[in-house]
Amino acid sequence: MTETARGTSHRYGTRPTMKDVAARAGVGLKTVSRVVNGEPGVTPDTERRVQEAITALGFRRNDSARILRKGRTASIGLVLEDLADPFYGPLSRAVEEVARSHGALLINGSSAEDPAREQELVLALCARRVDGLVVIPAGDDHRYLAPEIAAGVATVFVDRPAGRIDADVVLSDNFGGAQAAVAHLIAHGHRRIGFIGDQPRIHTAKERLRGYRTAMADAGLPVADSWVSLGPTAPDRVRAAATAMLAAPEPVTALFSGNNRVTVTAVRVLRDHPRPVALVGFDDFELADLVHPAITVVAQDSAHLGRTAAGLLFRRLDGIDDPPQRLELPTRLIPRGSGEIGPPEG
Amino acid sequence: MTETARGTSHRYGTRPTMKDVAARAGVGLKTVSRVVNGEPGVTPDTERRVQEAITALGFRRNDSARILRKGRTASIGLVLEDLADPFYGPLSRAVEEVARSHGALLINGSSAEDPAREQELVLALCARRVDGLVVIPAGDDHRYLAPEIAAGVATVFVDRPAGRIDADVVLSDNFGGAQAAVAHLIAHGHRRIGFIGDQPRIHTAKERLRGYRTAMADAGLPVADSWVSLGPTAPDRVRAAATAMLAAPEPVTALFSGNNRVTVTAVRVLRDHPRPVALVGFDDFELADLVHPAITVVAQDSAHLGRTAAGLLFRRLDGIDDPPQRLELPTRLIPRGSGEIGPPEG
DNA sequence: CCGGGATTTGACAACGTTGTCTAGGGGCTA
DNA sequence: TAGCCCCTAGACAACGTTGTCAAATCCCGG
Numbered sequence: 001m002t003e004t005a006r007g008t009s010h011r012y013g014t015r016p017t018m019k020d021v022a023a024r025a026g027v028g029l030k031t032v033s034r035v036v037n038g039e040p041g042v043t044p045d046t047e048r049r050v051q052e053a054i055t056a057l058g059f060r061r062n063d064s065a066r067i068l069r070k071g072r073t074a075s076i077g078l079v080l081e082d083l084a085d086p087f088y089g090p091l092s093r094a095v096e097e098v099a100r101s102h103g104a105l106l107i108n109g110s111s112a113e114d115p116a117r118e119q120e121l122v123l124a125l126c127a128r129r130v131d132g133l134v135v136i137p138a139g140d141d142h143r144y145l146a147p148e149i150a151a152g153v154a155t156v157f158v159d160r161p162a163g164r165i166d167a168d169v170v171l172s173d174n175f176g177g178a179q180a181a182v183a184h185l186i187a188h189g190h191r192r193i194g195f196i197g198d199q200p201r202i203h204t205a206k207e208r209l210r211g212y213r214t215a216m217a218d219a220g221l222p223v224a225d226s227w228v229s230l231g232p233t234a235p236d237r238v239r240a241a242a243t244a245m246l247a248a249p250e251p252v253t254a255l256f257s258g259n260n261r262v263t264v265t266a267v268r269v270l271r272d273h274p275r276p277v278a279l280v281g282f283d284d285f286e287l288a289d290l291v292h293p294a295i296t297v298v299a300q301d302s303a304h305l306g307r308t309a310a311g312l313l314f315r316r317l318d319g320i321d322d323p324p325q326r327l328e329l330p331t332r333l334i335p336r337g338s339g340e341i342g343p344p345e346g
Numbered sequence: 347m348t349e350t351a352r353g354t355s356h357r358y359g360t361r362p363t364m365k366d367v368a369a370r371a372g373v374g375l376k377t378v379s380r381v382v383n384g385e386p387g388v389t390p391d392t393e394r395r396v397q398e399a400i401t402a403l404g405f406r407r408n409d410s411a412r413i414l415r416k417g418r419t420a421s422i423g424l425v426l427e428d429l430a431d432p433f434y435g436p437l438s439r440a441v442e443e444v445a446r447s448h449g450a451l452l453i454n455g456s457s458a459e460d461p462a463r464e465q466e467l468v469l470a471l472c473a474r475r476v477d478g479l480v481v482i483p484a485g486d487d488h489r490y491l492a493p494e495i496a497a498g499v500a501t502v503f504v505d506r507p508a509g510r511i512d513a514d515v516v517l518s519d520n521f522g523g524a525q526a527a528v529a530h531l532i533a534h535g536h537r538r539i540g541f542i543g544d545q546p547r548i549h550t551a552k553e554r555l556r557g558y559r560t561a562m563a564d565a566g567l568p569v570a571d572s573w574v575s576l577g578p579t580a581p582d583r584v585r586a587a588a589t590a591m592l593a594a595p596e597p598v599t600a601l602f603s604g605n606n607r608v609t610v611t612a613v614r615v616l617r618d619h620p621r622p623v624a625l626v627g628f629d630d631f632e633l634a635d636l637v638h639p640a641i642t643v644v645a646q647d648s649a650h651l652g653r654t655a656a657g658l659l660f661r662r663l664d665g666i667d668d669p670p671q672r673l674e675l676p677t678r679l680i681p682r683g684s685g686e687i688g689p690p691e692g
Numbered sequence: 693c694c695g696g697g698a699t700t701t702g703a704c705a706a707c708g709t710t711g712t713c714t715a716g717g718g719g720c721t722a
Numbered sequence: 723t724a725g726c727c728c729c730t731a732g733a734c735a736a737c738g739t740t741g742t743c744a745a746a747t748c749c750c751g752g
Contacts (some may be wrong), residue, residue: 022702043700043701046701049504060494062737064474067410068709069706081439088717089432107451108452109442132368303430368732374733380730382709392731414707
């Protein structure tokens with residue numbers, strides 16, 4: 001470490017503390033603290049001297065120490081699958097806005113859909129003593145969180161419920177949305193409808209599958225095994241699944257895609273397909289109205305999910321202590337054309 | 347605070363400390379510290395006793411205290427415009443991945459393009475003593491950061507340069523990309539080309555405008571005042587600007603849109619326009635290949651920007667101390683059709 | 693000019709951890 | 723068996739802040 005001054009009279013890499021400010025202003029440590037925090041009981045003159053010392057030294061309060069002393073970090077953690085996913089961006093932003101309005105910062109982590117990584121992140125955040133957690137779970141066993149919750153870390157799960165633990169959760173109506181989507185296709189005359197969804201261990205995928213099956217059953221329609229394909233949302237897998245369904249001897253005449261990533265790939269496959277095939281996708285996405293045909297979707301408002309979850313979290317932090325809640329937000333079917341295509345032979 | 351035990355033998359909201367663990371295990375405080383941190387010099391037998399006490403009490407190290415003691419927070423801050431913007435999601439994720447590979451967490455904040463809010467966020471992060479900062483500046487004066495940088499907060503600016511301060515910066519080749527985009531339109535026969543961009547105080551908007559003007563000048567083409575419109579990217583504003591350019595007595599026959607938000611609105615306007623109008627957009631976006639016509643874009647790799655910036659940041663944190671760098675990443679023109687439309691009369 | 697209450701100020705401990713330093717015990721060598 | 727060294731273990735201070743409390747100072751009316 002060099003002794004060279006750099007802008008201030010302090011060693012590079014060493015920040016002045018309240019003690020330094022106090023010495024320079026010729027006052028006590030606590031007085032500096034009072035000035036910094038705008039506490040009452042300081043003469044205008046003293047305050048001015050302290051302020052001068054603060055600017056002269058470039059002092060900035062060390063919040064690490066403050067946090068240690070006060071026991072509150074004024075920060076919350078958000079663990080989600082992938083910040084780069086257009087579904088989670090708005091959710092994340094919404095959580096951030098709520099946090100901001102409560103004076104808290106947001107620490108963010110992507111689990112990459114890996115339960116081990118989720119746990120690692122969550123526990124790292126707990127070690128930082130975040131005041132609360134918003135978690136989009138990747139795993140399905142959250143018992144590891146029980147001691148943390150018991151110790152006072154408010155936790156709200158979003159988009160998918162917690163596993164093997166009783167906690168607040170905010171969900172979309174995945175079942176109802178899927179059911180509506182498939183009913184919509186059935187109403188337009190389809191009888192052979194394929195479903196391409198996410199990995200079956202993911203709650204939303206299961207619920208949407210259930211909605212699909214229920215809608216089919218309600219209409220008295222059978223579901224062939226080959227019409228359902230669950231797995232990773234990687235384009236290759238989805239493309240293969242869609243192609244297979246379309247090439248079968250009794251091909252599906254409509255597709256229900258289980259999330260935005262699947263939908264995008266499905267649109268690409270259908271564009272290159274000779275026959276028109278109807279499509280309804282779960283999740284809205286930008287430009288869904290501009291592709292041809294415009295894509296009919298079941299929209300869920302991810303920002304709303306985030307806002308609701310964060311709101312619930314801060315209610316908890318304010319000490320509201322009712323039993324864990326389960327909130328379910330409605331979805332909305334937005335007909336745009338791709339779902340209104342009838343089956344080939346009428 | 348209730349005295350009721352909840353899962354452990356501790357008061358709700360009070361976490362056990364190393365002292366508690368030490369007492370329970372019948373060892374000294376420092377021994378617990380050693381076990382927790384995997385330091386050598388502990389008998390297997392002692393270690394086992396400590397581990398037992400840790401599990402029994404549900405102890406988790408308090409990183410706030412650790413941070414205070416060690417002086418490093420193992421976290422970096424990222425301040426950007428809007429986490430919900432599809433351009434920043436991947437950037438953010440890339441920064442996070444690099445941080446993760448260095449064992450650091452990411453604290454995230456959206457400035458909403460408001461300089462005051464940017465400063466507020468940045469200084470809050472400095473108060474938390476983040477080890478480093480990645481900033482997508484909203485303002486154009488960052489002298490307020492000088493004391494922080496001098497005090498050792500590594501800082502890298504991304505997407506736009508810092509104002510009135512000498513610091514590392516990672517940019518896209520906005521000028522070159524814009525120039526290529528407009529040259530592409532000119533090569534397809536256009537002479538009256540409109541430019542709709544972001545607010546002129548934003549660096550990228552200025553650079554793209556400069557690229558536009560240069561390309562026009564290089565081709566010996568005049569630029570009418572009414573062909574250039576800079577301002578907020580709100581759909582209404584963009585729609586009005588585009589409509590005006592298309593309705594003028596000598597209407598533009600092609601549009602160059604200054605970023606992805608502008609492009610999306612432009613596509614909507616052009617879809618409803620009677621004559622075909624060419625379009626090239628700055629920034630690639632999902633489904634750009636699926637709308638009709640497919641949108642020709644100048645792509646910049648936002649994840650690459652993020653990765654590069656974070657990489658540079660951690661080089662700084664590792665003590666590399668060369669003078670501030672300015673890195674410029676190339677952009678790529680992706681012709682897809684919308685830019686290849688010729689002007690109406692040949 | 694003095695008593696008394698209000699106001700300003702500072703000394704000190706505490707938050708929970710880690711770095712330093714020293715004590716004690718065990719094993720090895722001469 | 724004495725002497726040495728190494729290894730384990732713990733006492734203690736320190737990180738920079740805030741809460742508590744007591745001391746010092748001020749202002750006012752009598």
